[in-house]
Each structure stands twice: as C-alpha cells, then as structure tokens.
Amino acid sequence: MAGKVQQLTHQAERQAISVMLDGFLKHLKSKEDRTETYLKIVDLAEKFYGAGANKDTLNAVREYVKNPENRWMRFINRVVDETDHHYAKTMLLNLGYEAFFRGTKTIRENRKKYNCNIPWLILFDPTMACNLHCVGCWSGTYGHKSSLTFEEMDKIVTEGKELGAHLYMLTGGEPTVRMNDIFKLAEKHNDCFFGLYSNSTLINDEMAERVRQLGNITFMLSIEGTEETNDARRGSGHYEAAMKAMDILKKHGIVFGTSICYTRANVEAVTSDAFFHLLEEKGARFGFYFHLMPVGNNAVPELMPTVEQRKYMIDRIRYVRSPESNIEFFPMDFQNDGEYVGGCIAGGRNYFHINSNGDAEPCVFIHFSNTNIKNNTILEMLQSPLFMAYHEGQPFNRNQLRPCPMLENPQLLREMVQATGAHQTNLESPEDVDHLCAKCDDYAKEWAPVADEIWASETHKKPSYENYTQEKREHPELAAFEHADGSVRIDV
Numbered sequence: 491m492a493g494k495v496q497q498l499t500h501q502a503e504r505q506a507i508s509v510m511l512d513g514f515l516k517h518l519k520s521k522e523d524r525t526e527t528y529l530k531i532v533d534l535a536e537k538f539y540g541a542g543a544n545k546d547t548l549n550a551v552r553e554y555v556k557n558p559e560n561r562w563m564r565f566i567n568r569v570v571d572e573t574d575h576h577y578a579k580t581m582l583l584n585l586g587y588e589a590f591f592r593g594t595k596t597i598r599e600n601r602k603k604y605n606c607n608i609p610w611l612i613l614f615d616p617t618m619a620c621n622l623h624c625v626g627c628w629s630g631t632y633g634h635k636s637s638l639t640f641e642e643m644d645k646i647v648t649e650g651k652e653l654g655a656h657l658y659m660l661t662g663g664e665p666t667v668r669m670n671d672i673f674k675l676a677e678k679h680n681d682c683f684f685g686l687y688s689n690s691t692l693i694n695d696e697m698a699e700r701v702r703q704l705g706n707i708t709f710m711l712s713i714e715g716t717e718e719t720n721d722a723r724r725g726s727g728h729y730e731a732a733m734k735a736m737d738i739l740k741k742h743g744i745v746f747g748t749s750i751c752y753t754r755a756n757v758e759a760v761t762s763d764a765f766f767h768l769l770e771e772k773g774a775r776f777g778f779y780f781h782l783m784p785v786g787n788n789a790v791p792e793l794m795p796t797v798e799q800r801k802y803m804i805d806r807i808r809y810v811r812s813p814e815s816n817i818e819f820f821p822m823d824f825q826n827d828g829e830y831v832g833g834c835i836a837g838g839r840n841y842f843h844i845n846s847n848g849d850a851e852p853c854v855f856i857h858f859s860n861t862n863i864k865n866n867t868i869l870e871m872l873q874s875p876l877f878m879a880y881h882e883g884q885p886f887n888r889n890q891l892r893p894c895p896m897l898e899n900p901q902l903l904r905e906m907v908q909a910t911g912a913h914q915t916n917l918e919s920p921e922d923v924d925h926l927c928a929k930c931d932d933y934a935k936e937w938a939p940v941a942d943e944i945w946a947s948e949t950h951k952k953p954s955y956e957n958y959t960q961e962k963r964e965h966p967e968l969a970a971f972e973h974a975d976g977s978v979r980i981d982v
C-alpha cells in the first residue's frame with residue numbers, strides 16, 4: 491500500500507514538473523525573459539534539493555545566469571534553440587528530475603543501507619556484434635557473438651532503478667544493431683535516460699525520428715579527428731558516415747555528443763581548434779575523451795599517449811572549458827577529470843559495466859568479474875568481492891591525476907583481482923591480470939612524478955564525497971593503509 495501511494499505521489503510530482511518545464515521551455519524558445527526563466531528554474535532546483543541544496547552554489551548560478559553573454563549561457567541558449575521541444579522536456583525530466591533529484595536521494599540512502607557502492611549510471615553491452623573492426627579496440631576480444639537478451643537488459647534497468655539509477659549507457663559492439671530492443675526498453679522505462687556509444691553507421695532519419703518522439707535516448711558518436719586520422723583507425727568511409735549521422739541528429743533536434751579515444755597518433759587532431767569548431771557546427775554539444783587503454787591481447791600499447799601528450803590534454807581540455815575559449819562544445823576527459831568526481835568512479839561508486847555475456851565488471855576497461863546478471867541481482871553484483879574491493883580501496887590514489895587501479899597504479903589491480911579470485915571475462919582471448927598490468931607498469935612509473943608535480947602545483951577543492959569508507963582514512967592509525975607512493979593498499 492505504502493509503495494502504491496509513493497508511486498502515485500511520484501507520478502503526480504512528475505506530471506506537475508512536466509507542466510512547469512513545458513512553460514519554461516516555451517518562454518525560453520520565444521527568447522523573451524530568458525533570464526527570468528532561468529532564475530525560476532534555479533528556484534525549482536533549490537526546492538527539490540531541499541535541505542541538501544548548496545546555497546552558495548545556487549546563488550553563484552543565479553548571478554551567472556543574469557548575464558546572457560556569459561560563455562555557458564550562450565552555450566545553453568544555443569542548445570535550447572536547436573533542441574526539439576518534446577525531446578528537451580523529456581531529457582530534463584529524466585536526467586534532471588528523475589536522475590539528479592529523486593535518483594540521487596535514493597542512491598545516498600541505499601549506500602548507507604547496503605554499505606556498498608550504489609551507482610548513478612550503469613553501462614551495459616546489448617551485443618558484441620559490430621560492423622567495424624577498429625585498430626586497438628578491446629571489444630572484439632570478447633568475441634563477436636554474445637548478446638544480452640531483452641529480458642536481461644530489462645532486469646538491469648528495473649533493478650537499477652529500484653536502487654536509484656536512472657541513467658544507462660550502452661556500448662558494445664555496436665548497440666544500434668539492437669535498436670528495436672533498445673526502443674522497447676526506452677519506451678518501457680520512460681523515466682530513465684539512455685546514451686548509446688555508436689559508430690554512427692546505422693543512424694538514419696527513421697531512427698532519429700523515433701528517438702525524438704521517445705525523448706529519452708542520446709548518442710555519443712565515435713570520431714577521431716580528421717578524415718585521415720579517423721579512417722586510419724576506424725576504416726575507410728567511417729568519417730563520412732559520422733558526419734552524416736550528426737547532420738541527421740541535428741536536423742531532428744536531438745542533443746548528442748561524441749566519444750573520442752585519444753592516442754599517440756591522434757591527440758593533436760582530436761583537440762585542434764578546427765576539429766572542435768567542426769563538432770560545434772555539426773551540432774555535437776558534449777564529448778567524452780578516453781585515454782587509449784592497453785586492454786586485451788590485441789591491444790596496441792605503443793598507441794598510448796606519451797607523458798607530454800597527457801600533460802597537453804590536461805591543459806587543452808581545461809582551456810576549451812574555460813571562459814577564454816569560444817568553442818561551444820563541452821569536453822570531458824575520463825582520465826584527467828578525476829578531481830571533479832573524487833577519483834575512480836568504477837565498481838559502482840558512480841558506475842559499472844555489464845558485458846554482453848552478463849558479467850559485471852567494475853569498469854568498461856577492467857575485464858574481471860565474480861558475478862553475472864544471469865545469476866545475480868544488481869545489488870548482489872555491487873556486493874560481490876571485486877566491487878567491494880573497489881569500495882574499500884577508492885580513491886586509489888591521493889593524486890587524482892593518477893586515479894586508476896590499472897593504468898596509473900597497476901599493482902592495485904593485481905592485488906584486487908588476486909585477493910578476490912575474480913575471473914577474466916574475455917571469452918575469445920583470455921588475458922590474465924599480470925599480462926594486462928605489465929603493459930601499464932612503465933607508463934605508471936613515468937607518469938607518476940609528472941602528475942605529482944602538476945597536482946602539487948595546483949589548489950584542489952575537496953570533493954563532496956570520495957566514498958563511504960572515507961572515515962577510516964581520516965584515522966591516523968590507518969596511515970599504514972597507504973603505499974609509500976600515495977596509492978592505497980587493498981585489504982579485502
């Protein structure tokens with residue numbers, strides 16, 4: 491009975507917010523009183539956050555929105571102008587109201603209740619089938635045949651939602667190969683938002699129109715610089731397909747982004763002014779940058795960025811996000827932005843990955859597991875040994891430019907995998923943890939002194955939370971918990 495009442499309250503609240511958003515968006519689209527409308531949205535956010543609202547931050551936002559010439563106001567106004575009304579409303583409802591406001595509250599409660607990580611987003615692979623064969627792509631190492639059934643994908647979302655997760659990202663393989671099932675899933679879970687990492691090749695007008703109508707799907711399109719650097723890795727004709735997909739998504743008023751793997755060979759091409767302006771003009775509004783990881787037996791470690799290139803990435807991405815830049819595109823660097831999210835987000839701390847065989851892995855790059863969606867619930871996955879080792883170990887390094895237990899602290903992944911008995915999950919080409927981590931040892935050693943120098947030269951804001959075992963670290967007797975280099979010893 492209590493559950494039913496709660497459900498009705500939720501539906502009524504969602505409906506009321508939907509009506510308000512309709513009004514806000516109409517005002518914003520008419521370009522009249524935009525500042526006043528933004529201020530009303532901030533007031534609404536404050537109301538929903540309740541006691542959890544950070545007054546200082548909200549007041550700073552209020553000041554910022556008052557000037558339409560501010561860099562990010564120009565950016566937001568452009569997104570408002572270019573986005574379909576229904577799509578924008580559904581995105582705000584599902585990402586803003588469901589995920590940020592309701593979801594975050596539920597997640598925080600469940601972290602305490604279950605004493606484990608509870609994620610904000612779950613990444614899963616509908617299928618490993620892919621029509622491309624990119625150089626250095628680890629996904630092929632799982633084999634191209636495995637797929638999750640619709641029922642398994644539905645189980646992931648249903649159980650994830652109960653824990654508070656309303657954001658799902660889909661990779662693979664090429665997720666659009668399973669577009670009918672994805673549409674079914676997005677329709678059934680119309681209070682969630684789905685982001686597809688896609689190679690673009692199957693996106694067409696019909697697909698984009700259905701996406702617009704549903705309003706709760708976006709795409710992160712793979713693209714790597716110029717036609718030359720892109721097609722060298724992804725195959726001839728891919729660049730053209732990505733450009734065409736962007737035109738289609740823009741035409742249908744869909745907010746979309748990019749997924750960019752930076753390597754020793756393309757780092758300059760994927761961060762040039764010309765490339766950013768091209769993405770901007772094509773309608774891409776945000777981009778995830780991923781450092782090439784030497785995962786899998788067919789990895790190409792020689793393509794990992796050099797120390798100098800990684801330093802350059804830190805400066806370049808931060809510049810593009812700074813008020814000085816005029817690029818209307820928001821890039822995020824998965825490897826260098828650790829400080830904004832408290833270090834490694836994997837193991838369910840903010841996210842985890844379920845591969846197309848159903849194995850739950852702490853991160854899309856960490857192919858080890860003790861648990862599978864065919865036999866376990868999402869909560870059981872989060873409480874499985876390797877995930878609990880992540881929970882106990884995070885943050886893995888005080889220096890959040892060295893966040894990863896594999897890339898920058900490879901000894902830690904060895905320790906965790908050995909201590910938890912997690913098995914490797916690459917079916918076609920098994921790779922043990924020593925083989926994987928050996929490819930990171932030299933990189934980690936070379937990067938450490940440079941990263942430490944950068945970290946020491948900057949001031950850092952304390953993240954709002956790192957994890958829930960943090961209290962332990964604040965006790966001096968636990969100093970022995972750390973290795974001499976600042977990385978954390980894992981006690982499982």
Ligand code: SF4
Pocket residue numbers: 824833834835836853854855856893894895896897
């Ligand atoms: S395991 Fe490494 S790559 Fe994955 S989220 Fe953590 S720091 Fe990032």
